[in-house]
Amino acid sequence: xxxxxxxxxxxxxxxxxxxxxxxxxxxxxxxxxxxxxxxxxxxxxxxxxxxxxxxxxxxxxxxxxxxxxxxxxxxxxxxxxxxxxxxxxxxxxxxxxxxxxxxxxxxxxxxxxxxxxxxxxxxxxxxxxxxxxxxxxxxxxxxxxxxxxxxxxxxxxxxxxxxxxxxxxxxxxxxxxxxxxxxxxxxxxxxxxxxxxxxxxxxxxxxxxxxxxxxxxxxxxxxxxxxxxxxxxxxxxxxxxxxxxxxxxxxxxxxxxxxxxxxxxxxxxxxxxxxxxxxxxxxxxxxxxxxxxxxxxxxxxxxxxxxxxxxxxxxxxxxxxxxxxxxxxxxxxxxxxxxxxxxxxxxxxxxxxxxxxxxxxxxxxxxxxxxxxxxxxxxxxxx
Amino acid sequence: xxxxxxxxxxxxxxxxxxxxxxxxxxxxxxxxxxxxxxxxxxxxxxxxxxxxxxxxxxxxxxxxxxxxxxxxxxxxxxxxxxxxxxxxxxxxxxxxxxxxxxxxxxxxxxxxxxxxxxxxxxxxxxxxxxxxxxxxxxxxxxxxxxxxxxxxxxxxxxxxxxxxxxxxxxxxxxxxxxxxxxxxxxxxxxxxxxxxxxxxxxxxxxxxxxxxxxxxxxxxxxxxxxxxxxxxxxxxxxxxxxxxxxxxxxxxxxxxxxxxxxxxxxxxxxxxxxxxxxxxxxxxxxxxxxxxxxxxxxxxxxxxxxxxxxxxxxxxxxxxxxxxxxxxxxxxxxxxxxxxxxxxxxxxxxxxxxxxxxxxxxxxxxxxxxxxxxxxxxxxxxxxxxxxxxxxxxxxxxxxxxxxxxxxxxxxxxxxxxxxxxxxxxxxxxxxxxxxxxxxxxxxxxxxxxxxx
Numbered sequence: 019x020x021x022x023x024x025x026x027x028x029x030x031x032x033x034x035x036x037x038x039x040x041x042x043x044x045x046x047x048x049x050x051x052x053x054x055x056x057x058x059x060x061x062x063x064x065x066x067x068x069x070x071x072x073x074x075x076x077x078x079x080x081x082x083x084x085x086x087x088x089x090x091x092x093x094x095x096x097x098x099x100x101x102x103x104x105x106x107x108x109x110x111x112x113x114x115x116x117x118x119x120x121x122x123x124x125x126x127x128x129x130x131x132x133x134x135x136x137x138x139x140x141x142x143x144x145x146x147x148x149x150x151x152x153x154x155x156x157x158x159x160x161x162x163x164x165x166x167x168x169x170x171x172x173x174x175x176x177x178x179x180x181x182x183x184x185x186x187x188x189x190x191x192x193x194x195x196x197x198x199x200x201x202x203x204x205x206x207x208x209x210x211x212x213x214x215x216x217x218x219x220x221x222x223x224x225x226x227x228x229x230x231x232x233x234x235x236x237x238x239x240x241x242x243x244x245x246x247x248x249x250x251x252x253x254x255x256x257x258x259x260x261x262x263x264x265x266x267x268x269x270x271x272x273x274x275x276x277x278x279x280x281x282x283x284x285x286x287x288x289x290x291x292x293x294x295x296x297x298x299x300x301x302x303x304x305x306x307x308x309x310x311x312x313x314x315x316x317x318x319x320x321x322x323x324x325x326x327x328x329x330x331x332x333x334x335x336x337x338x339x340x341x342x343x344x345x346x347x348x349x350x351x352x353x354x355x356x357x358x359x360x361x362x363x364x365x366x367x368x369x370x371x372x373x374x375x376x377x378x379x380x381x382x383x384x385x386x387x388x389x390x391x392x393x394x395x396x397x398x399x400x401x
Numbered sequence: 402x403x404x405x406x407x408x409x410x411x412x413x414x415x416x417x418x419x420x421x422x423x424x425x426x427x428x429x430x431x432x433x434x435x436x437x438x439x440x441x442x443x444x445x446x447x448x449x450x451x452x453x454x455x456x457x458x459x460x461x462x463x464x465x466x467x468x469x470x471x472x473x474x475x476x477x478x479x480x481x482x483x484x485x486x487x488x489x490x491x492x493x494x495x496x497x498x499x500x501x502x503x504x505x506x507x508x509x510x511x512x513x514x515x516x517x518x519x520x521x522x523x524x525x526x527x528x529x530x531x532x533x534x535x536x537x538x539x540x541x542x543x544x545x546x547x548x549x550x551x552x553x554x555x556x557x558x559x560x561x562x563x564x565x566x567x568x569x570x571x572x573x574x575x576x577x578x579x580x581x582x583x584x585x586x587x588x589x590x591x592x593x594x595x596x597x598x599x600x601x602x603x604x605x606x607x608x609x610x611x612x613x614x615x616x617x618x619x620x621x622x623x624x625x626x627x628x629x630x631x632x633x634x635x636x637x638x639x640x641x642x643x644x645x646x647x648x649x650x651x652x653x654x655x656x657x658x659x660x661x662x663x664x665x666x667x668x669x670x671x672x673x674x675x676x677x678x679x680x681x682x683x684x685x686x687x688x689x690x691x692x693x694x695x696x697x698x699x700x701x702x703x704x705x706x707x708x709x710x711x712x713x714x715x716x717x718x719x720x721x722x723x724x725x726x727x728x729x730x731x732x733x734x735x736x737x738x739x740x741x742x743x744x745x746x747x748x749x750x751x752x753x754x755x756x757x758x759x760x761x762x763x764x765x766x767x768x769x770x771x772x773x774x775x776x777x778x779x780x781x782x783x784x785x786x787x788x789x790x791x792x793x794x795x796x797x798x799x800x801x802x803x804x805x806x807x808x809x810x811x812x813x814x815x816x817x818x819x820x821x822x823x824x825x826x827x828x829x830x831x832x833x834x835x836x837x838x839x840x841x842x843x844x845x846x847x848x849x850x851x852x853x854x
Contacts, residue, residue, distance in 0.1 A: 374693050
């Protein structure tokens with residue numbers, strides 16, 4: 019009936035359709051431009067962050083030591099491969115090595131003032147080109163810091179990727195359904211449980227290990243797959259999942275109540291907005307109100323709050339992996355601390371900066387996708 | 402201020418907040434009382450004093466109240482020290498220069514399990530001739546077992562478990578091969594297998610002194626499987642001291658960090674908003690960079706490379722948390738407050754910038770930061786614990802996190818020493834819950850938008 023009384027509407031709709039392809043391409047350009055700008059900005063922040071890390075590390079000359087160690091190792095290696103060199107007497111050999119090390123140190127600029135060196139270090143750190151570790155080695159036997167870290171990165175990503183995806187969707191769904199059932203028993207339960215999120219994941223991990231591995235003996239104490247690792251990919255996957263149950267649950271327990279609580283509150287605030295009341299008055303079905311009038315306008319904020327949560331979870335990963343003996347970069351970090359392996363500690367800090375940067379960028383990108391202001395071109399200067 | 406006080410009184414309406422307040426008060430009382438009754442030096446001595454300090458405590462013993470929940474009672478530690486006048490001591494002259502000192506220690510053993518270790522410590526004074534010590538063990542059923550002999554040096558110990566002749570004698574007397582000495586001494590031979598014979602045991606120690614000035618003091622320790630209020634760790638240390646001293650440290654760390662961070666963040670946000678321009682932009686960019694810098698890894702780096710002092714860590718935590726995401730929230734609020742008419746009024750009467758910031762802008766949002774401070778405390782308490790769990794705890798002070806780290810590195814969960822992890826964990830949990838509960842209630846009181854929900 020409304021269409022009959024307002025025939026102009028039909029015209030308007032067709033005109034919108036004809037220009038929609040143009041609008042879409044414009045929106046994509048804006049989206050790309052926004053993302054590119056964010057990427058540049060984030061890269062710049064990562065550079066500054068890593069530079070600060072390098073500065074802190076080198077206040078005690080630790081980066082210098084890494085560089086000197088790497089140079090010496092290379093020189094000695096090159097010299098020992100030379101058959102003529104091996105026949106020389108001891109003193110002469112040391113003298114030659116000393117000389118070559120000095121030349122190399124000059125070549126790499128170790129005799130230059132710190133301000134210049136610091137930028138060289140910055141480049142090395144950004145490319146994870148931090149030479150050889152002092153004690154740790156990768157499972158394949160490499161002692162290159164880059165290899166050690168890259169080898170362990172997938173395990174960390176599997177564990178925290180899974181935990182965070184579950185956390186995101188479960189809490190979103192439950193938050194929405196609780197906001198509908200405001201005041202119910204479950205609502206009050208979540209409210210009462212929210213303070214438990216004050217403790218980090220590793221803390222609940224201790225309890226979970228105690229109960230499920232220690233007392234009930236149904237799940238493993240730690241590790242990523244059973245030893246020896248199964249050859250069959252299916253069995254490998256099952257074993258991996260069995261080992262993932264406890265660490266993932268620990269992460270979930272520590273974060274889920276507060277996340278549900280926040281989103282429930284958030285949805286409740288937004289569901290009392292005038293336009294929602296208006297939609298209700300129009301008699302739209304609940305699902306549609308939820309999707310179009312509550313969820314849609316709040317998505318940017320949801321994404322932002324999730325970004326903050328991820329940042330805290332990443333840093334908590336170091337201890338969670340240690341507690342669960344999970345062979346990721348967090349546990350590597352812990353081991354590197356134990357034996358004062360400077361290059362690995364430094365590289366790990368840089369990797370964490372990257373991880374945070376990538377997380378923030380991905381969420382910024384999703385933010386751009388869901389925030390109409392970016393597509394229409396208003397909010398292109400960022401949050 | 403009256404408004405704030407009136408709002409605070411509303412907390413009575415939240416039972417969980419009352420519960421939280423009770424927990425916080427108890428923790429604060431412990432935090433204040435501990436340094437008074439166990440001064441810093443004494444605590445450090447008790448925790449890091451060396452082996453002698455803890456020699457008379459068992460290794461990895463459960464807390465004493467663990468027995469209340471068990472039908473089979475675990476043995477407690479039994480100590481007789483002749484220097485303290487425990488037991489019966491007699492001195493007898495056998496000949497001109499030979500005397501015999503007899504120490505009789507009688508004790509009740511009502512437990513269902515065997516002690517893990519038995520040691521006789523001795524301190525002897527002599528010039529040339531060492532005294533000679535012989536021990537006899539009397540069981541409740543009237544058996545008499547020669548329990549070893551040795552000639553003690555100035556400071557010596559006799560471990561019953563290492564006496565192989567005693568072990569063989571006990572094998573014969575109980576009829577069980579490869580029996581442990583501690584088990585054999587308390588086993589009931591009438592029963593099949595290992596079974597504790599309950600009743601009164603007696604250890605007689607006879608020391609022959611061959612010099613006029615010679616003297617000997619002996620201490621008999623039958624180690625328990627339960628010990629003290631909090632149990633002991635792998636180095637025989639009583640956990641009570643660490644749990645008690647962990648409280649003031651955790652409280653101080655959490656409260657100082659939360660207060661310092663919030664107040665500084667708020668002031669910086671206010672200054673940025675008020676002056677605007679490049680100052681505001683600089684603060685904004687700094688916040689973004691700071692978000693990319695991972696706090697815990699930086700703390701770890703500083704901890705490994707420079708110093709593990711808890712106060713340095715505290716300072717770093719505050720510095721890195723100042724430019725946190727809270728600054729954006731405060732900024733948003735200050736941007737609104739700046740436009741209010743009373744600020745214009747202040748400017749009209751000629752108030753300078755600092756006066757406006759600290760007397761007009763900041764007081765306006767004080768109610769908002771009260772829940773913020775309380776909610777932040779648990780996070781910082783757990784940061785301290787996290788660092789300790791990574792082995793970067795303060796090198797001297799005992800803290801909750803360091804107990805967890807000790808326990809974890811000794812495989813406490815795997816070996817079944819659950820108390821070792823549970824005690825500090827429960828305290829951490831209580832601290833975290835207490836502050837979080839109060840913080841939640843305060844948030845609802847001071848945030849009217851939440852209160853309606």
